[in-house]
Amino acid sequence: MLDALATPSETRTRPILEVKGLKAYYQMNYFGVQREVRAVDDVTMTISRGEIYGIAGESSSGKSSLIKTIAGAIRPPLRVVEGSVKFDFGGKTLDVYADPARMKAARWQHLSYIMQGSMNVLNPVRKVKHAFHDFAYKHMSLGEGDFRQRLVSHLERIGLDPRVLESYPHQLSGGMRQRLTIALATVCEPEFIIADEPTTALDVLVQQDVLALIKDVQRRMGSSIIFVTHDMTVHAAIADRIGIVYAGRLVEEGPTLDVFQQPQHPYTAHLIASLPRIGDLRKRKALPGKPPNLSEPPSGCRFHPRCPLAIDICKTENPPLETRGTGRVACWRAGEVEAA
Amino acid sequence: MFKVLIDLLRYNREFAIGFVLTAGIFLFALAHFWAPLPDTAIYLLPPDMPPSTEYWFGTTSRGQDVLWQMSSAIWNTMLFGLTVTIISRILAVAVGMVSGYLGGRWDQAMMTINDTMIALPNIPILLLVYFVMRDSMSWPILALTAALLGWNYDARLIRSVTLSLRNREFTRHAVFAGMSVPQILVRQHLPYVMPVIFFTAMNNLIWAIGLEVTLSVLGFSDINRPTIGGMIYWANQHQAIIAGIWWWIAFPIGAIVLLFLGLFLLAISVNEYIDPRSRLSRMGA
Amino acid sequence: MTPLLELNGVNKDYSIGGFLDRSTLHAVKDVSFKLESDKPEIFTIVGESGSGKTTTARMILGNETPTSGTLRFMGQDIAAIRSRADRLKFMARAQPIFQNPFEAFNPLTTLDYYLFSTARRFLGLKSRAEVEAAADRSLQHVGLSLTEVRGRYSHELSGGQLQRIAVARALIPGPKLIVADEPVSMVDASLRMSIVNLFRDLRDNLGVSIIYITHDLSTAFYISDRVIIMYRGEVVESGDAKTVLGSPTHAYSRALRNAVLPPDPIAARAIIEAKLADANLAGPAGA
Numbered sequence: 001m002l003d004a005l006a007t008p009s010e011t012r013t014r015p016i017l018e019v020k021g022l023k024a025y026y027q028m029n030y031f032g033v034q035r036e037v038r039a040v041d042d043v044t045m046t047i048s049r050g051e052i053y054g055i056a057g058e059s060s061s062g063k064s065s066l067i068k069t070i071a072g073a074i075r076p077p078l079r080v081v082e083g084s085v086k087f088d089f090g091g092k093t094l095d096v097y098a099d100p101a102r103m104k105a106a107r108w109q110h111l112s113y114i115m116q117g118s119m120n121v122l123n124p125v126r127k128v129k130h131a132f133h134d135f136a137y138k139h140m141s142l143g144e145g146d147f148r149q150r151l152v153s154h155l156e157r158i159g160l161d162p163r164v165l166e167s168y169p170h171q172l173s174g175g176m177r178q179r180l181t182i183a184l185a186t187v188c189e190p191e192f193i194i195a196d197e198p199t200t201a202l203d204v205l206v207q208q209d210v211l212a213l214i215k216d217v218q219r220r221m222g223s224s225i226i227f228v229t230h231d232m233t234v235h236a237a238i239a240d241r242i243g244i245v246y247a248g249r250l251v252e253e254g255p256t257l258d259v260f261q262q263p264q265h266p267y268t269a270h271l272i273a274s275l276p277r278i279g280d281l282r283k284r285k286a287l288p289g290k291p292p293n294l295s296e297p298p299s300g301c302r303f304h305p306r307c308p309l310a311i312d313i314c315k316t317e318n319p320p321l322e323t324r325g326t327g328r329v330a331c332w333r334a335g336e337v338e339a340a
Numbered sequence: 341m342f343k344v345l346i347d348l349l350r351y352n353r354e355f356a357i358g359f360v361l362t363a364g365i366f367l368f369a370l371a372h373f374w375a376p377l378p379d380t381a382i383y384l385l386p387p388d389m390p391p392s393t394e395y396w397f398g399t400t401s402r403g404q405d406v407l408w409q410m411s412s413a414i415w416n417t418m419l420f421g422l423t424v425t426i427i428s429r430i431l432a433v434a435v436g437m438v439s440g441y442l443g444g445r446w447d448q449a450m451m452t453i454n455d456t457m458i459a460l461p462n463i464p465i466l467l468l469v470y471f472v473m474r475d476s477m478s479w480p481i482l483a484l485t486a487a488l489l490g491w492n493y494d495a496r497l498i499r500s501v502t503l504s505l506r507n508r509e510f511t512r513h514a515v516f517a518g519m520s521v522p523q524i525l526v527r528q529h530l531p532y533v534m535p536v537i538f539f540t541a542m543n544n545l546i547w548a549i550g551l552e553v554t555l556s557v558l559g560f561s562d563i564n565r566p567t568i569g570g571m572i573y574w575a576n577q578h579q580a581i582i583a584g585i586w587w588w589i590a591f592p593i594g595a596i597v598l599l600f601l602g603l604f605l606l607a608i609s610v611n612e613y614i615d616p617r618s619r620l621s622r623m624g625a
Numbered sequence: 626m627t628p629l630l631e632l633n634g635v636n637k638d639y640s641i642g643g644f645l646d647r648s649t650l651h652a653v654k655d656v657s658f659k660l661e662s663d664k665p666e667i668f669t670i671v672g673e674s675g676s677g678k679t680t681t682a683r684m685i686l687g688n689e690t691p692t693s694g695t696l697r698f699m700g701q702d703i704a705a706i707r708s709r710a711d712r713l714k715f716m717a718r719a720q721p722i723f724q725n726p727f728e729a730f731n732p733l734t735t736l737d738y739y740l741f742s743t744a745r746r747f748l749g750l751k752s753r754a755e756v757e758a759a760a761d762r763s764l765q766h767v768g769l770s771l772t773e774v775r776g777r778y779s780h781e782l783s784g785g786q787l788q789r790i791a792v793a794r795a796l797i798p799g800p801k802l803i804v805a806d807e808p809v810s811m812v813d814a815s816l817r818m819s820i821v822n823l824f825r826d827l828r829d830n831l832g833v834s835i836i837y838i839t840h841d842l843s844t845a846f847y848i849s850d851r852v853i854i855m856y857r858g859e860v861v862e863s864g865d866a867k868t869v870l871g872s873p874t875h876a877y878s879r880a881l882r883n884a885v886l887p888p889d890p891i892a893a894r895a896i897i898e899a900k901l902a903d904a905n906l907a908g909p910a911g912a
Contacts, residue, residue, distance in 0.1 A: 510731040512729075516795075517740075518742050518743050518745070527734060620733070
């Protein structure tokens with residue numbers, strides 16, 4: 001909290017991330033078969049300082065492509081077709097796709113990642129301490145001794161025994177490894193953290209601890225987090241605001257509490273209504289139809305083939321994402337959606 | 341099939357180059373059936389003639405036209421190489437897939453035999469076979485012997501692929517869908533093993549041709565039947581390099597290098613085409 | 626009457642490690658339960674990774690043999706099935722649903738091949754028309770039809786649809802028992818309940834018993850009749866699903882129950898805040 005106060009007050013009011021009209025497509029060509037998958041289609045959003053922004057969406061809805069694009073971590077065949085991603089680190093604007101050199105320098109120091117599989121980050125045949133050295137040392141301009149000290153105190157803060165530095169990843173439990181990846185992502189006290197399904201592979205009993213840890217670290221450092229998961233209950237527990245992604249588009253966005261209590265998009269309403277709950281035996285309905293194919297998305301509103309409220313305009317025209325109440329929603333019949 | 345070929349030629353440069361090289365050399369080798377003189381005949385032409393409009397690639401010290409010798413030699417060498425490759429691929433696939441799929445004791449027994457054969461030194465065994473069979477030695481017997489020595493590494497590779505496929509959920513699903521072991525191996529696993537077969541086939545072909553050349557250069561084969569190795573053997577016997585008859589050696593070696601290059605390009609591009617991941621991408625996964 | 630499935634003191638040990646530090650892992654310890662054949666039900670095994678729930682499922686399907694104890698399916702010892710004919714007879718009565726539908730179908734094989742193969746082998750059908758009719762009948766049970774599936778590959782359909790096809794395929798031989806290992810964990814949220822509801826239909830309309838294996842207590846509560854909770858290979862609590870999951874008594878089941886985040890921001894947030902308050906008081910994190 002104290003760290004956050006140290007930044008000048010006028011920069012604190014500016015959003016840390018501004019995404020404008022972002023379009024990123026997979027463009028592929030296999031022996032003459034050409035395909036274009038519109039994984040991120042015209043996304044505009046901002047994230048404020050100190051905010052946890054949850055991105056919810058199903059598999060292949062484009063949510064991971066979205067965060068990859070935001071992080072500037074895309075590789076062909078995924079390409080940015082239009083739009084911009086701008087961060088604001090310490091009062092200076094950083095355009096991810098206009099200034100790759102500064103973006104590279106900002107990685108890990110200002111912008112870091114917590115990933116799903118801890119094994120993707122931790123090299124199985126090297127001791128844990130090497131990972132910290134590889135990722136963070138060059139960004140911290142500290143001497144070996146100071147760096148070591150900083151590491152130890154950071155690990156202690158995260159509730160890890162500093163002795164884990166001398167162990168190999170396989171000697172640690174899944175929960176401890178995930179804590180380590182969080183420690184790794186936060187050791188430089190970055191302003192922005194991207195968390196991609198960080199609790200999905202964890203056992204139920206560990207999940208809450210890890211969520212609490214992320215929340216705790218975020219509060220202490222005042223960082224902003226984009227938290228991606230398909231699990232709506234995780235969003236309920238941790239996100240300040242949620243953005244719902246369907247077929248590459250942001251269809252609804254708003255404060256978590258409002259989205260859960262008064263969803264404005266029929267898709268969101270369904271997602272929330274279908275969540276089973278211990279102690280509640282009412283029959284839950286499933287959506288008809290299947291998730292859209294992003295290389296041939298439906299015309300108009302991409303949700304219309306599965307939507308119980310679809311009318312003619314939904315089939316032909318794409319509803320714009322417009323402010324409504326405390327949030328934004330892209331639906332022609334937003335006013336008529338009832339929370340089930 | 342024809343469409344696949346057109347697609348590959350149009351969209352894959354490696355394939356196009358490989359195809360042109362291999363097809364060119366194949367046609368050149370095919371031409372030996374129309375050679376003006378029998379390929380085993382010697383001293384019918386003036387010896388040691390440098391390349392000219394009459395003898396494009398010159399003539400050998402044995403009075404043969406290098407061009408027509410090469411044409412036959414490439415044909416025979418390829419025939420040997422392909423025979424070895426096909427027989428050894430069949431062995432490698434059969435042993436590798438069955439061993440990997442059955443696992444347990446079968447796997448142990450088959451892999452023990454396999455590993456024992458890996459440990460056997462190739463050339464001494466081939467020489468032994470040559471000495472034992474000297475009088476009835478012919479190229480098919482040599483090819484069979486080479487094939488029997490050339491499958492074991494690849495069987496191990498194929499086994500490891502099958503072993504990992506066996507533990508995939510779709511294999512268990514196939515069992516519960518009532519598919520028999522041959523059905524599972526051929527329909528479910530073979531598409532994943534195909535790239536390995538193709539790639540090892542290429543290596544094996546190069547190894548087999550190299551083996552043929554080595555044996556011929558050493559004189560351990562039917563030296564009157566023209567092969568690439570045989571040509572080098574005779575060129576050596578006549579000290580062609582010292583005598584300055586460079587065309588006797590340079591052209592056969594050039595041809596074999598181009599052939600290897602063509603086959604290699606074909607193998608990598610076809611491999612990319614039949615690879616399950618690329619197949620799926622084309623299907624739209 | 627012989628029970629449909631009876632597990633009696635089932636143990637499964639694995640030896641792990643290399644030459645020097647060999648040790649034994651007790652994956653499943655003394656598990657016993659019984660499913661009656663005249664009363665179809667959804668029997669749920671709840672557990673985290675390493676609880677032995679998947680090993681138990683594999684033993685029920687005959688993919689693993691127990692170290693000790695017996696598993697009897699309709700009176701027959703599953704581990705004693707040897708011949709291919711007996712194995713086929715068993716598979717006609719007990720069928721699996723796998724966790725990841727994208728893994729369960731070979732991406733290079735058309736989906737109908739699985740349906741047709743099952744119909745040919747287990748129903749002994751020969752003509753193409755008969756085989757297709759059987760596949761179609763089964764697909765109707767899960768709300769699909771053969772025209773939607775014919776010639777398709779797994780990547781052309783969603784996880785939910787694939788899982789339905791997997792269920793349809795399992796239904797072709799007319800099984801008495803379906804063993805579903807984490808069948809919805811890879812299915813999209815919007816389609817998840819369609820699979821879960823389908824299991825209920827199978828029980829009520831086709832009289833199929835289902836062993837539902839999951840780590841998700843919410844869906845377990847939603848569809849199960851009876852439940853056992855496994856922890857490190859042992860059954861720590863068992864009984865009626867509503868009672869066991871609604872108000873668990875064993876310490877582990879209570880912890881598991883409390884670890885379920887409610888789909889409600891206010892309650893869920895309170896849980897995380899409580900955790901934070903705890904940690905700040907207790908751990909070095911407060912420093």
